[in-house]
Amino acid sequence: MSPDHLGLVAEVIVVGGGTAGTAAAIAAAREGRDVLLVEEGNALGGVSTSGGVNEWYASLEGLGDIFDEVRDTMRAGGAKFGRFFNGEYLKIIWQLMAQRAGVRILLNTMMVGAEAAGGRVRAVRLASCGNVFEARGAMFIDASGEGDLAAAAGAEFMKGHPQTGRTLHMTLTFCLADTGRPVAPFLPPDFEPITDEAGLPGLISHNRTPDRRVYCNMTKVMGHDPTDPLSLSAAELEARRQLVCVVHFLQSTKYPTHTLVSSGAKIGIREGRRILGETLLTEEDIGHGVAPVDFAHGVAVATCQIDFHSLTKPGHAGWRKRVEPYAIPYGCLVPRGFQNLLVAGKCISVDQVVHSSCRMTPTCCGLGQAAGTAAALVIAVGCDDLRALDVARLRERLVARKVELDPRRHKAFAPEVTEDATRGA
Ligand SMILES: Cc1cc2nc3c(=O)[nH]c(=O)nc-3n(C[C@H](O)[C@H](O)[C@H](O)COP(=O)(O)OP(=O)(O)OC[C@H]3O[C@@H](n4cnc5c(N)ncnc54)[C@H](O)[C@@H]3O)c2cc1C
Structure with a gap:
């Protein structure tokens, strides 16, 4: 089967229609790009819909017009209850937003390989209905949660604890x-x-x-x-x-x-691969109780406490620590050495401790909006290397789309550890 037969050529190809991927696809499409969104499941939303994780565990403000629309539509439809929500409604809300933006959605389709050389991805190999076929693109966004596309393209990645390799349960x-x-x-x-x-x-x-x-x-x-x-x-x-x-x-x-x-x-996967980017954000950068001063390269803000579950003990073992809202730099979304590939969502370039804070669904939405906007911008300016993107310009676009990029204007999300706080992500 030829890709031309299926029409599978797009300016931006997003792998993974979870929170980050759907937000990325919508953002790029709203910037006027032709976007193909590939999802192995039968609905959009990923872990937070099909995966059954029906709670937003971060501040819900200042994440951008995409999250605002999701949150407000859910609230108006009676499907949001504080931080909890009904994931069945979220599936249709994501779908309608993506369709209205003009995103081409390919469901029940798994990415099974990538063709890449010299830091450029040329095509992804897809499988569906017993067919294996390819889709070609100019820019690619890996929002598969586990970094499947970046790994297939040969990007370096980290996984689990630096010594034991154990991932969150x-x-x-x-x-x-x-x-x-x-x-x-x-x-x-x-x-x-x-x-x-x-x-x-x-x-x-x-x-x-x-x-x-x-x-x-x-x-x-x-x-x-x-x-x-x-x-x-x-x-x-x-x-x-x-x-x-x-x-x-x-x-x-x-x-x-x-x-x-x-x-x-x-099964809900908290942590898979974390793709090594041009920037690596570490516990050292965020863990001192003050917002990092230099956030000039920030393209999303994370607000959630560190929510680190024990890697070896059963029950509610682990540790939690409040952190002030912090900026996630653009370089965390750019796999090291790649020119036309971005990552978004829980597989970005952070260490395991930072991951346990920034992996929350609302933050993944902000990361997706940043990635989609970045991919659209480089195409708009006729550039073919994401590393050369003018980050100040990207930040301007995001601010125009209601993303609050100043961490000092966000509220830290760190619920008190009370009886009720046995709940966690
Ligand atoms: C059990 C559990 C509880 C959690 N609790 C909370 C909580 O209370 N609050 C909170 O805010 N966060 C919570 N989180 C974290 C949060 O839900 C996730 O980190 C976040 O939703 C991840 O979003 P994402 O878009 O990066 O990835 P995902 O939602 O995982 O989306 C990835 C998408 O890519 C698709 N995909 C994967 N591989 C391929 C492929 N090869 N080809 C095509 N498609 C592919 C998947 O089907 C999926 O739809 C929890 C996570 C887990 C697992």
């Missing part, structure tokens, strides 16, 4: 719904019941939402590699075994009238 989120009458707690034969909270594998995070669900962020699968096919599959199987035990515990204790109604379409 994975979680299969799920929802319960109230049946209105007592239910018989379900546990398959030979499964060991959990008898007290201390036996729960991960966070004790179950939240009632006004749409009568209980949103649960509660399993914890450690020691698996989300970029290794066998390890990822083993993680899914382990997560579902944990899930049924956790639900049984909840039905036997707090929620005797509730039943399981949904779980993430894919």
